[in-house]
Amino acid sequence: MNFYRPSTGIGRWCLQTNFLLKVKLTFVILLASLLQLSATTVAQKITLSRKNVSLEKVFLDIKKQTGYNFLFVTKTFKDLKNVSIDVRDASIEEVLRKCLEGKELTYIINAQTIVIRRSEKKAEARSFFSWILKGTVIDEQSRPLPGATIRIKGSAKGTVTDKDGQFTLEINSENDSLAVAFLGYDTKTIRVGNEKALLVQLFPAKNTALEEVVVVGYGTQKKTSLTSSVETISAKNIENRAVPSVLNILQGEAAGLNIQQTDANPGYGSTSIDIRGNSTLSSNPVLYIVDGMAVNNINYLNPSDIASVSVLKDASATAIYGARASGGVLLVTTKKGSQNTKPTVLYSTMVGFQKAARLPEFVDAPQFVDLYNQAQLNDNSWAQVKFTPELAQKYKSGELPSTNWLPYILNNQAVQSQHNLSIAGGGDKVDYFVSGGFLNQEGLIKNVNYKRYSTRANVNFQVSNRLKLGINSVLTKEDKRQPSYGIGNALQWSYIVPVTEYPYTKGGNDRSYRGGAQPNDIMTKGGIQNETVNTINTNFTAQFKILDELVLNGTYGYNYTNGFVSAFYNKYPLYNDDEQIVVYNNNPNSVYKENSATIHPTSLITLNYEKKLGKHNLKGLLGYSQEENRYDFNSINRYGFLNNSLDQVDAGSSDPTLTSVSGNANGYSIRSFFGRLNYSFSGKYLIEASARYDGTSVFQNKKYGFFPSVSAGWVASEESFFKPLTGVISFLKVRGSYGQVGNQNASGLYPWANTIAQDKYILNKASVTTTYYNNSPNPDLTWEVKTTANLGLDFTLLKNIDVTVDIFRDRTTGILRSPTVPSTYGIGAPQQNVGELQNQGFELSVAYKNHIGKLTYHASVNLSDTRNKIIDLGGTGPSIGDNPLIVGQSRWMWYGLQAEGLFQSAEDIASHATQDPRNQPGDIKFKDVNGDGKISPDDRVLLGQATPHYRYGVNLGAAYKGFDISVLVQGVMSNLLRVSGGAQVPFFFNGDGNILKSQLDYWSPSNPDARYPILRTDQSINNAQLSSWWLFKASYMRFKNLQLGYSLPDITVKKLGLSSLRVFAAADNLFVITSKNFPKSLDPEIPNYGDGSNYPQVRNLSIGLNVGF
């Protein structure tokens, strides 16, 4: 952007490029001289005496004396006469006026920059009633600022600067004031006067966070006037990430937004998400709203289309979404164009190389044979070991191979690339944002691939002064490929098949292991599953201005998702070492086809009112919405194909018993009325009330629920008594909210329905259809209600540190449970609204932003935690298991035996409570909690929290000249992870799987303090059961993203015919630091009971390019 450059030579002041000629508005030469040196030494009075010198010289002198920078917006100075000047202690205006006298030049002083431009010729200047004002908006480093909004105060008229920071606006009155705003910058108000050209310089807001406009339910609000708990994540934090899914990008970005990526399988990976933890015993998923419309998921979204994401946390923010909001709301807003702006074309691309962040590492065969023999002898000291000395020797000498199975499962390299192109802009009557994106993620695992094609068009038409129509439409196609033997857990094969096996027979045939497949064949020969998911979301919007303050909005949205799965299971032979076919895998071969579709139409009407009367500010909203959801599914399996070359159903066997089909459908509908009232006085006292009246088809007799909320805030820093403190605390707001939201997630969509199922009976040796009631309906079932109280504090310390603190407590009542009914009822227990759970927690976020000269930097930290407690199980408990439900305890707890260590000797075992079966030194010693002399399930105790706690995220960034760097770190401080299977004990599968290197720290007389018990192949013994021994501390800190960018200087960019160009390198998931004893081959985010064999988290090193045209 810097196409001016510091210069002391007058001759180089005037720079002219062909590019600038293209700019219709005016010829602009932006020159600055020496300005960077003295920005802090601005003096107001000038003493100057010069005779017949060039204007440039005079300006140079002024600059020296005052520290003002000069900017020239004119073609050339060559035709200007020299000037003479003699002033003493004159003001700068006075000096400039004298200098420019009779020269058809005018000046503007803006902050520390003086802009000199030619006076407009009178003829083209103005009509009597209106004239065209031209202007330029620049940033603190005097670079043009595209996308800044200019609004004539008190009217709806306004515009947005183009990519050169320029705008034109029709002005009707000299008394008009312009408000010039740009996100993250202080808004500047300027009286137009009789200016025809303006230069406006904006400076970064001291208080950027608080100046933000935040998207809330059915509207927007300034962060300063917010009384509820809402956190916003901006596009900046979402763009340029080599992470395909929006949810995974959001991890660590907001306090209270709890995201855990348990599996990274492309297109299928699982990510758990909640807002503010667990507040029910059933499930209350997060409600996703995209551009005002509820959607079932947001995987289809192209992250680069997103303008912002708002996380609605407390009842005051979510109650407007009523009955589905108890799990919190995630509001996604996509990018839009602006009227009267030139098209901005942006292209961005990234190419990255993926590697598994962590992979299991196994002991090789020479070591394995000894360990395995040892384990067998540990089980049974007279055992016949599997590897005889001769056989073991063959492995040690290399005569028999040691097989690392991972290369047969994993690809050598996995490239991920993405391309995004967008055009945003607008004319008099139209604004638009259109984009196209393509993502191709190759799998770490063979035959895995994910492609996403997406297009979006957000277009609005100003039909008349009062009516605006728009369309907001997205089409996404996702292509997912997987090996058809199963999705995920491919790495489990590397645990199962011992390193002493080998992939091929001498004859080169696929070898069979224990009469089954091996990784080498199952990954590549077992067949492929392809899935295509098409998502079409189209919203038609209309805005009608009934009065200036009263606007009617209507939206009709149609969401459609269609999925098609096609999988083929290849039949292929497996051989033994004598080259004989042992078995055919997938015999008979088969095909699976599946079609599914979801449609979700929504109609939404809102009436918005906004009025300012003196210090009173009133905003109102009334709305009506209705939604329907319909899901259809059908599938076909057919077996018995002649060979593996055709995968269409009709090519399979015609035997009707070799075909199976299934199909089903369901639907629900929701109708809602809602409203909100905001009132603020003097910007200090804020109050808001909202409510939603929601009806759903899921319930019968109690279809409608009412969900109100109130909130209030007090901006203490606006009070006069606070003024002395503003040096330290420049902003302080206290807010509180209280309200209710609901949860309609009953098990099944028709819990009220007395359904009739079909059965068969045989009469006269033939089948007849019979029917019976198979459901235990409860027509009186209704919403779970969550009541939340939230207290929040927003303040700004030392002008640069923004702090937000929230504490909350919620209580969910009427949780759906199925309390036992008397057996005489004659059918299972219906669901009833009986359970009760309390959840409380805090969120803290601190953001700091500053600059040292041209080095700008920022840092932000968020930290949150929640704790819940079961208040009432409604007569359904307690249920005892690994994760018990016990009144007074948390929803997710570990419950099992308390390990006291490892037995060290036979005497140790003899003197301890009896542990059956067959304990020996090196086995885990459990605590005899009830003191009955034996270890039994009765000795189980609560072992700790089964969910992560104290989640945090850290964002760091800095920019200097064209360089920028950013770092995102995310983690949890406390977690107890239950691993299982081969990740817990070695030789897990059939007692002869592999052993991880991390498991080499096993007990032996010489290693008494081992992390792992004595080696065993027999898993029936106590060691494997749930005990505190196997709850790994799994806190972690993950370096999620590191980005290093360089923006080329404007002058270079313009020469290339571009408007901006940034190159960057990024590393996603660079490394992760885990608790001390956590196995280094496991990812700390794997789900409980995971064994590390799921699709590993991806480390992606990529380079990218952002180009603006």
Next chain:
Amino acid sequence: MNNYIKKLTICFGVALLCVMGSGCKKNFLDQHPLNQITDETYWQSADDAVMFATRMYTYLPQDNFVYYEAMSDNAISNEPTTRRFGNSTQDATVSGKEWSYEPMRQAFSFFAHVDEVPGMDAALKARLTGEVKFVLAYRYFIMTTLYGDIPFVNSLITDPNAADIPKTAKADIVKSIVQWLDEAAAALPVSYTGTDLGRATKGAAMALKARVFLYNGQYAEAAVAAKAVMDMNVYKLFPDYYAFFQKDGDYSSEDILSFGYTLSVKQNGLRDILGSQALMNGRNILNPTAELVAAYESKNGYYPYTRDPAYVATDPFNNRDPRLRQSILCPGDIFAYPQFPTNNQYDPFNNAGDRIGGDLGTKSGFSWAKNVDHYDYVRSGTNNWKSFRYGEVLLNFAEAQNETGGPSADVIAALDLIRTRAQMPSVANTFTLNGWVLDQTTLRTFIRHERRIELAGEGLRYFDVLRWKIGDQVMQGAIYTVDATAGITAISTANGRINKYPKSVIETRYFNNAKFYVWPIPQTAVDASKGVLTQNPLWK
């Protein structure tokens, strides 16, 4: 231009009103299950009522009723729960087998809805109601028989909180059972044809009534009820005892009511439960006891069979009541199982699959032949489970009439029908042969024995043990394997095979307490009740 905009604006307004208008349809929030019909749209035609009533038959005894046999002295089972009942170690955690009010809920749902069916044919409605009442009566009969006094649900309970009701005396429930059966008998036809074959008939209702009275010791009423079935002149014994329990006997003249099975849709699990592993690929879950085998008379009617002058210790299973080997596979039996032409000798001493004590082998040395389908080679069979048959009615009549009036011609005649079909000597000849005097007591003994033999393997012996209160006599002490200490000559000793097996103990039974005559109320049911439903006194 302005005009155009105005028009557009108006259009928009109209469109908006349309959207709102259509949105405001009243039934917008009425969604219904799309895979399953609900009762709001059911009960539209007679077919709906027929299908619903027919489902009730699934609450009648089916193949797994055979497990009751292992709760008696006739058999022993591997199935854990029945085994516990067999050796009297049951408790309230395993006694839920017959505790179910689901049939009552479905039955009263039927009664509540059948009137909604528009234009329902009155005769059909009466018949279906009769069928449902029959099943309802059976369910209360089996539950009162086993649990004694139980809660009596006599209507459709819509509120789960109103379902917690106290027990009603068994005798009072029996009155309702009898009443339902009388109503059913009045409404049900004598027989069915075509696709209705297999439904409950008048005869079935009357046969159940006879059983209800008999089990409750109301002998006079039982005799009358059984006689009424006999006097219908609809039923007669199937000529071949063995074949009756195969699919040959399905819907035959002796089959009063049977649970339907067929190859293509639903097969029974009887081969799995009863069958020999080696001969029939069964799993030997339930085996006859050696004591049952020993109870069969000799072919000429000597009892015990060892009294027969022709008795040979090395050939104990020949020269016996033919029903022995029509019911039970004995060591050395040649059983022409068509699917296994080369392996047709039952040999629990040598054959790997059936070997005594083997994984899937027999426990006693015996296996079942009765009720094991020998037509189709599938794990399971296609023969119906005969829950009510004329042979039982005759025995019920004989017992009830003898208890009421002692030996009489019609009692002897009924028993002789059974004896004749079994190709056994008449009652008179048997008494003479064994030197017994025909009086009420001797005849009672004879009838009880005849019931045990004739009904062996049908699950009914357990109920006889309970009502005769003979548990402490017959289900006490050791259960033995076959006694082949002398060797079985039918089994060749060539190739090193053995033909001897020492009598050894399988398990020991302890029926030593009156409480075993009535089952404990299932603990889950007691727990689910808020103190209203109390445990049976002896099980507290």
